[in-house]
Amino acid sequence: MLVLQVTQSKTSLEQALKLTKKLKKESASLREFVTSINKELSKREIPTAAKDIEDELVWAKVINFQFCHNLSSLLCQYLSLVHSL
Numbered sequence: 001m002l003v004l005q006v007t008q009s010k011t012s013l014e015q016a017l018k019l020t021k022k023l024k025k026e027s028a029s030l031r032e033f034v035t036s037i038n039k040e041l042s043k044r045e046i047p048t049a050a051k052d053i054e055d056e057l058v059w060a061k062v063i064n065f066q067f068c069h070n071l072s073s074l075l076c077q078y079l080s081l082v083h084s085l
Contacts, residue, residue, distance in 0.1 A: 019081040026074050033070055037063055 040063075044056070 016081060019077060023074070023077045023081055026077055030070050030074055033066070037067070
């Protein structure tokens, strides 16, 4: 009985470690994404003579979608990690 409990605990810990590594990787990826968006926003803050508001709106919507998708993925992995513990 004790051997079975130890084996199950070891398996749970291995799964948690695997998910933690994946979560760390996804978190780094999300940080890189946010950094790149911040750089792009800094460029876009410089006024230009012929800015098209519709292009800016489309760009903002695409970035918002990408961010939400990345954040959702990260949260799902976090919840999987918590559930496995």
